[in-house]
Amino acid sequence: MKHTSHPPTPASDWYENAFDLTRGIAAYTGSPLIDGIAKVIARHPDADIANAFNHRQVACKLWARDTLLEAAGKSYKRIVVLGGWYGILSAMLLEDCRFEIAMAESYDIDASVEAVARTLNATFADRFRAITADMYAIDYASLDADLIVNTSCEHIADLRSWLALIPSGTRVLLQSNDYFSEPTHINCVESVDAFADQAKLATLDFVGALPTKKYTRFMLIGTV
Ligand SMILES: C[S@@+](CC[C@H](N)C(=O)[O-])C[C@H]1O[C@@H](n2cnc3c(N)ncnc32)[C@H](O)[C@@H]1O
Structure with missing residues (x-):
């Protein structure tokens, strides 16, 4: 079986992945709050939203x-x-x-x-x-x-x-x-x-x- 190794992920990808995932969860659930969290990830990258x-x-x-x-x-x-x-x-x-x-x-x-x-x-x-x-x-x-x-x-x-x-x-x-x-x-x-x-x-x-x-x-x- 072919083994694929993943290269290290650049830190900036974390934001893009979190944004995409949160937007997907917002679309799936129809929750304005989750949509708001996606917007916070995009517009306020320094906010401690994952902790909150x-x-x-x-x-x-x-x-x-x-x-x-x-x-x-x-x-x-x-x-x-x-x-x-x-x-x-x-x-x-x-x-x-x-x-x-x-x-x-x-x-x-x-x-x-x-x-x-x-x-x-x-x-x-x-x-x-x-x-x-x-x-x-x-x-x-x-x-x-x-x-x-x-x-x-x-x-x-x-x-x-x-x-x-x-x-x-x-x-x-x-x-x-x-x-x-x-x-x-x-x-x-x-x-x-x-x-x-x-x-x-x-x-x-x-x-x-x-x-x-x-x-x-x-x-x-x-x-x-
Ligand atoms: C870490 S947060 C909230 C924690 C809590 N577990 C929650 O989510 O409800 C505490 C908040 O209280 C705010 N805070 C502390 N003293 C305050 C004051 N005198 N007037 C208004 N906000 C205050 C802080 O700025 C901070 O945003």
């Missing part, structure tokens, strides 16, 4: 989306996502036909992620906004959001002082984790009870933990 859309991140966001629907319903006039990174959770919510969402906004302190989030959500341009802002410097009363999401609570130093900025009665969905060894995680918690204790929400619709191979993710849905 790895299977653990996706599992945690699917968990958030399904639990939100069950615990708090399908209709939202304005969802505000803090620490929204490349806008993946917004895209996941906007492309899910079970929900009726008039507007999703993704805020992040890192100015470099804004254009990427916009590219990723290009299909939803009329229902999506990406904004560069520090979550501690936002006037939450003027936003009049009916849901505030923060799946990056492990990244913020003082969760309570941030929650105190949000008008009381507002619904929130919060995630944190026990992934202490990741250097950018400055506020991990040991357990979901420790997380609930830290957040001190006024009412709770959901409290849960999702174990993954490397860490456990915790989630609270309730009101401030």
Whole structure:
């Protein structure tokens, strides 16, 4: 039998292959989010999109989306996502036909992620906004959001002082984790009870933990 040996693949091929493959998966599934990822690979080669859309991140966001629907319903006039990174959770919510969402906004302190989030959500341009802002410097009363999401609570130093900025009665969905060894995680918690204790929400619709191979993710849905 003839043996064929493959020459080493140039690094640039990785982008072309990932772009082609992602476009194919988008065509096959009809998913605007996957189409957005293909566009991000083409237009923002420095974006860490493979990390942001790895299977653990996706599992945690699917968990958030399904639990939100069950615990708090399908209709939202304005969802505000803090620490929204490349806008993946917004895209996941906007492309899910079970929900009726008039507007999703993704805020992040890192100015470099804004254009990427916009590219990723290009299909939803009329229902999506990406904004560069520090979550501690936002006037939450003027936003009049009916849901505030923060799946990056492990990244913020003082969760309570941030929650105190949000008008009381507002619904929130919060995630944190026990992934202490990741250097950018400055506020991990040991357990979901420790997380609930830290957040001190006024009412709770959901409290849960999702174990993954490397860490456990915790989630609270309730009101401030
Ligand atoms: C690594 S990402 C998200 C991780 C998380 N597992 C997720 O996907 O939801 C954390 C994001 O929070 C953002 N961030 C950190 N501090 C912030 C602040 N004070 N205001 C707004 N965004 C912030 C970072 O710029 C980063 O994009």
